[in-house]
Amino acid sequence: MQHGRLTPNFDRLARAGTHLYHSFTSQPLCGPAHSSMQTGQFATQTGCFRNGIPLADDAVTIAKTFAGAGYKTGYIGKWHLGGADPVPKTERGGYQSWLAANLLEFTSDAYDTVVYDVDDQRRKLPGYRVDALTDAAIRYCDEHQSDPFFLFVSFLEPHHQNHTDAYPAPDGYADEMNARLWTPPDLATLKGTSTWHLGGNYGMVKRLDEAFGRLVDALKSLDMLDDTIIMFTSDHACHFKTRNSEYKRSCHESAVRVPTLITGPGFQSGGQVRALFSTIDVAPTLIDAAGIAVPQEMTGQSILPVVRNHRAPWRDDVFFQISETETGRALRTHRWKYGVTSAYDRDAPRSDAYRESYLYDLDNDPYEMVNLVGLTSFREVADDLKARLLRWIADVEEGQVPEILEAKPRFPRQFRLNASDLIGAVDRERDVDPLE
Template sequence: MRKPNVVVFFTDQQRHDTTGVHGNPMGLTPHFDRLARAGTHLYNSFTSQPLCGPARSSMQTGRFATQTGVFRNGIPLPDDAVTIAREFARNGYDTGYIGKWHLGDTDPVPKHERGGYQNWLAANLLEFVSDAYDAVLFDTEDKRRKLPGYRIDALTDAAIRYCDEHQDKPFFLFVSFLEPHHQNHVDDYPPPDGYREAMAASQWTPPDLVGLQGSSAWHLSGYYGMVKRLDEAFGRLVDALKSLDLLDDTIVMFTSDHACHFKTRNSEYKRSCHESAIRVPSMITGPGFMSGGQVRALFSTIDVAPTLLDAAGLDIPATMEGRSIMPVIRDARQPWRQDVLIQISETETGRALRTHRWKYGVTSEYDQEAPRSDVYRESYLYDLENDPYEMVNLVGMTAFRAISDDLKARLLAWIAEVEEGHAPEILDAPARYSRQYRLKPQDLIGFADPERDVDPIKP
């Protein structure tokens, strides 16, 4: 029996609430929404680090950025890293990469820095070597290639050509778009011509951007235009697979490296452990995923590689910290982690724990040479059940001290597990008193998660 093909449709800096299945009313993502409902929608999907290079290193290796060594941008992925591409190739797959890499040292990316991908049409820093209507990449032999069309369309055309040319052998294709990331040299989100105006006419603004504003007033319509064109490209790629009679034998995953808070949480667009920077849209369709439904388990970037390898019937390397979510898709009663760890080690040094209900975050003084800190301070606590856009910071409130203490212990256990036994100190936030908040005993973490794993650290 032939092994399934695997395609990853990977966007950059896309918020989860750009999609209809997450409540966006603008109809930007009909293809994503339809396929998420027909296949498996990973409703609670989070980046392990809200920054391009570190998140991508986790995506390719199934490990946290502090484990890969790529804890900030500008650090290449180690040449000997155990990657998803190398595992698929070792099992007889042809592997291809198209688009933005951001795990190398230069452009064109040397062969030894390509993570084991055999076929290559990419750029390390696509946002600097190309533009919206100037799609420039480098091929397997380091030759500069300019592709016709809007950049999203140009990369999609290349992906369709790859699928057409590799029908005789199972393939693993990773298509990495720059959009809806901003175009750096103009600090703008340039959509296809005419899309900005169309988006502005019916624009919906998420509550956090309404309240905190940031740069969304002048950037959101362009950003939404990029999202719409990405969804159109996603539909076109799926249509191509169907026309080539490959769709029923191909696992297709849609996900993103991190999201975008539009300068509401700091002076740029990500590098913060708030929901607006860490929560991404993710779905999978194809063999093993059809009719999987909406899966509410907490899914992390570190789980992508193990999940796709497992779905293809391949062994998961012991080096991978993440875990395949396939058992949960088959049976929702299967045990799964009750919290996820998020790290950030650029612009700020911080760590956060995200449960189904709570977000607990700590930060430290930033040192660009240090992936971690010995001392953190409590910075935020959010009740996501009642405040999903994180507008009311509860940190330090005495009514929530027991919850903060529980979350602190769980966060420290994660850090010890994945950061080589590191045992930092976390300083309590100054106490704040409020008569407005009352908690019931079942609101405390130990009671709120009755199905919580005995060992929440091991995913």
């Protein structure tokens, strides 16, 4: 299956606007990733380091920032930052209008969309779940034509349906996808659950793209499109149990890399931007694009200067945290992925000691099939990445500098590189051009 045939609306709008090609979640788990998008902070900074921890009432959020600048704010869909359904007003991040559920996968099903309104009243919406939430978003836009507004629409799809452990696509879609399925090499090799789940997942993605196009069409019909900034992104991806016993909670590309585009004023004809973008940058970027001062509490940065000038200064690497299933940390540059895992508590926000778990050369191994960790010929690269990772941890995690234990040395047979080649690789990484 060609990618463009699966997501034609995303692809078209990405070409016309700005495509953030290297886009990643800061934590491949629903609640922590949602907290990062709402606050511009890492999960250990928000306190929501795993699922089930409500966002603090006094958190500085994107909704509060927009409301303080005179915008109407609304939230539709899955929240996952509250303690119960319906979500108490003190745990809604400051949103004024509300049509959502904390755990949408438990309150609803593919053709049974149940959410709660601003007054905690149960609302059952008609249609397939993606369409039901899209219809609600279109209604919100129609009702606020005369208002400056910020609307956050959080679809569940293509997340699996928990109680059935399935990917319930619209009727007929999974069969269509299975008939012309393209399977990424890592899934084809490692299998996981992809052999029976991928068709449904693709069907969900297809319907989501159709709904996205319908929402954009609605804005165009209301003469609002030229005055509206639209961002499309995701809280995490899915590795179909190829990397652990879950669907995410791993820093492999299949779990952390997410599709991201921005279109509208300031982002038209931005092209394909290859700077390393993270979910911590979502809030600062949208706030800055609206001409509002970014709160100093936000760790993330606005990507807008890079959109205007692709050679503008930007970070050389992105940082990942995992604090559920395992306690781990990872770092990704344009070329390398380096990850460490704690040998201790699997449900802790951080660890005093980690052990090297993986090292991937993404230029030559984009599907992360060959783990280079411990190979003596890559020790210099690993040491450089280790130092970078420790700097991130010290900056983000209250100055803590844990110990990272080196992987057991392995002596390469097939991998024979000269020391000068490795030094050059490290130096080139530091000087990488975001357009290369």
